[in-house]
Amino acid sequence: MSARETPAGCRFELVYHPTLFFREIQTAAVKSTAILLISCPDQKGLVAAIADFLYRHNGNILHADQHQDSELGLFLMRIEWDLSGFSLDIARFGAHFAAVADRFQMAWRLALSNQRPRVVIFVSKYDHCLIDLLYRHQSGELACDISLIISNHEENRRLAEFYGVPYHYLPLAKENKAEVEQTQQTLLAQHGIDLIVLARYMQVLSAEFTAGYPQRIINIHHSFLPAFLGAKPYHRAFERGVKLIGATSHYVTEILDDGPIIEQDVIRISHRDALEDLIHKGRDLEKIVLSRAVRWHVENRILLYANKTVIFD
């Protein structure tokens, strides 16, 4: 497996996750599809080489989507094929694909549909996003395992139990933040967590914590970013007299509310809406905007470059 240099001037953000990759391989025996994500400098012959590679190994392409950024000279692709009949040992995909990847200086990642990412949900007292994610997961909308819930409050334990998800209560105070983050990281490692979802967690993670999970922490912010970043966005939207309120799901980086935006949506308000109405209306937005981001992430539909997301939906 190979991760090549990117064109100068372009922050390249397709990250190599060895643990994710090897776990996938072990469970690839059952019927499944493979998803290949590629970023590289745009060149002639790219698509032909990729398609030819799959065809030579009897891969039946189910979906393919690509994007070219002509200004940056960048090529991005998501290609999914049926593994039944595929003549390569998928565990040795990297070794075979290396020649193609090297020739075109590709950064790439392979995911297998039957390898479900392991997800932790961080939550405070607010329960609307949590209950929405648990319900969607149960009804089959989210192709992941929800391995555990971590909260600084006890309130949502009963809900977690209803859905059969382990619930860890880790109370937070100013003094113990570093300690609690240490405990959280230990839990994440024990459960082999691939994705952290901040479902209205209301706490700022330390830069050290954030750095440990690049492009693997999704947050929901209750405003139309970059408007009203930081605290109390509904209050500030109310004061400013906006006519629409929004919600934004994004990857968490070290800078608050500055990471790549995954999804946004808005809803209309009027002078008739009190601050409380904004909060109520916003809940529906937050649920939908966060769950879309989680779904796209666990289905390997998101590529990143230049601090922006490409969504191959």
Add this chain to the structure above:
Amino acid sequence: MSARETPAGCRFELVYHPTLFFREIQTAAVKSTAILLISCPDQKGLVAAIADFLYRHNGNILHADQHQDSELGLFLMRIEWDLSGFSLDIARFGAHFAAVADRFQMAWRLALSNQRPRVVIFVSKYDHCLIDLLYRHQSGELACDISLIISNHEENRRLAEFYGVPYHYLPLAKENKAEVEQTQQTLLAQHGIDLIVLARYMQVLSAEFTAGYPQRIINIHHSFLPAFLGAKPYHRAFERGVKLIGATSHYVTEILDDGPIIEQDVIRISHRDALEDLIHKGRDLEKIVLSRAVRWHVENRILLYANKTVIFD
């Protein structure tokens, strides 16, 4: 006519426009409706007093809308009635209504539907908002007169002539801005202008100019304010990687892009949209968002308080 004090802590912005009022009176002879806009401290008996006043003078109420801000203890109302059969001389409305207004400390304004506000459009080279306003005006959607167009470019003269609107070309440079604004104000006075519409004018008006037309200058900003205020909002939206772009119409105050928001709307974009696509998609938003603001203003549907608009639509 009376403009009373407002509750402490509440910026009160219902403004007395004597020229507007008196011109209205002269043309009130033809069949028309009257619109009364009221702001005052919320008190028992308010609605009864207003409704009783109209009933005693045989006024047939056609529309009534009100809003109470319970936190500020403020009452706002728009009430429209048929003037046919109304037993008061509308030119002496103020004298008769004074007793009610004084009792409840009302700030109020009377408008007559057959008195069309006189509007000037300021425009640069960009023509999409201009053509949209001219078309809507011609088709009867905007109950105003478009008295003249002022531009710092010659490009839109032919369009103005097509619609029969006088076109004033006032070229702008850094050195002559004060002089040009002086000429503009003279033109505005000559035409008895009630409302200035900045239809992508792309120039910042001086604080002196702005101060002369409180709540009588409407601008269209090509972002979802308060995100991307100032210059080049589409460029910055593109760089930030937002998933929706917006447009905002607002009253102009001395602080750039900070005035009360009248209307906002958004449209979805994706990674497939280049900067140019944002600009194209944004045009449709800008047209609709600006024309709604102009329509509500000329129909006397907008009340202001606490730097926010109440739209009685």
Add this chain to the structure above:
Amino acid sequence: MSARETPAGCRFELVYHPTLFFREIQTAAVKSTAILLISCPDQKGLVAAIADFLYRHNGNILHADQHQDSELGLFLMRIEWDLSGFSLDIARFGAHFAAVADRFQMAWRLALSNQRPRVVIFVSKYDHCLIDLLYRHQSGELACDISLIISNHEENRRLAEFYGVPYHYLPLAKENKAEVEQTQQTLLAQHGIDLIVLARYMQVLSAEFTAGYPQRIINIHHSFLPAFLGAKPYHRAFERGVKLIGATSHYVTEILDDGPIIEQDVIRISHRDALEDLIHKGRDLEKIVLSRAVRWHVENRILLYANKTVIFD
């Protein structure tokens, strides 16, 4: 209490519910507001008379909204006032208000905010609307009591128990429909039910059943009515190749999917969406569109005329 004749040619649908009214009166002791809903022929002096009546009895108006249909000559109003300080015995409101109501031929209804309507939810196996209503109720968004759940399946019992709502399993077959409806009606009477919510119940109620609860049954239909009325709307939307799918909440009448529409919304789809994606995307619509209807109904915000709803939101 009085229900007068309506203008000729206008189906008048403000219905007298004696049980609802009297139960309200008994619990009106605690701090609360009163809501008066009025429909009558439009006449001069109406608003003055109503406002004066409330003012004379020291009623502090909190919200008032009205609508005039000039073609039908109809006046509709919703007015809400604070009961603290109100000098009338609210249990005898009708006797006092009769003079005003008679003079203007009003159909009217009084509701008290502290009198929460009793609601039954009818549900099949589909659980997304049920869980959404239960969650919103628990979080305080719905000002009603959810007294019981009736289902022709056992699947949702555990969910009902989580929220502490009695669950009645009444299996349905072609042969026993009349019998089951009899049992349902008995349960409804026992619980003093005011509103029936069909939360994807998937069964057509008999005309006799429907007739017993005029304007008191709300259904969610998974299309943008009147498109795709009847069975399998998502399948038919998929076949027709529409670019948006919708959901519609409406009052149930004897004619299938023909009752007054309360709320509608849509979501964009594309050729990439399989039938299953339509069903998934539609779920979010259905939840939101149904819950808005229930909220407006229990807050007494809906008036009906000419088979249409007026929503005083």
Add this chain to the structure above:
Amino acid sequence: MSARETPAGCRFELVYHPTLFFREIQTAAVKSTAILLISCPDQKGLVAAIADFLYRHNGNILHADQHQDSELGLFLMRIEWDLSGFSLDIARFGAHFAAVADRFQMAWRLALSNQRPRVVIFVSKYDHCLIDLLYRHQSGELACDISLIISNHEENRRLAEFYGVPYHYLPLAKENKAEVEQTQQTLLAQHGIDLIVLARYMQVLSAEFTAGYPQRIINIHHSFLPAFLGAKPYHRAFERGVKLIGATSHYVTEILDDGPIIEQDVIRISHRDALEDLIHKGRDLEKIVLSRAVRWHVENRILLYANKTVIFD
């Protein structure tokens, strides 16, 4: 050039237009891109074969988008490449591509970006869609030539002249419909028209006329189809009490308002909106929904199958 059989059970609608194709060839000398549209049974090796063909002739792919319908076993593709450096004589593309096309039983069509389709606009008295198309064309949003305007009224001649487009007034009556259609067809032939846009033409074309321009007539219908097909959709939407009104652009087939839907959008209305407001609000929808359809068509972004459109935007 080859048009192959389609999978059984699938109405296949990629049509061979010899005149379109040959005119394109003559003007292909200037710098341009080529767009290849393909429909065929889904098979392994398809993408590899197409990409390899372009690579062997030094084609630099700029955009590629594909869609698979797994139920019908159908593969659809739009692929665009830079012609500068392309080593094939584009006028002989068909001869060279035949081997690939035959092997996979492709129906295909080639378009050249520098070959602008020739468009006629049919219009009645209503001018809002006409003015919108003319404006967008002038501002560069529509990559086509607007060759002429045909109307059964004189009203829009001045507008046509402003934009420099020939205007043909062909008054219509019941008696002369066949004759007028004959004249229209002669005009279309003389101008080498590729696309007919019915911009609120308000007349039903005969089946014979329609049959002569398969997938080359775009209509705007002022409802959310299939709701309110036929006459007076706004009136019927008003009567039914819908909460959103819509507009639909579609290809015209012999069955009224039944052709493949290209685009739809909606706008919210309320009980406050009179019929006239619906008509006003609908205009903005109609303009946007029609212009999107025309843009996608002239940019060769629309493929058809099973009476549905695939939009590669």
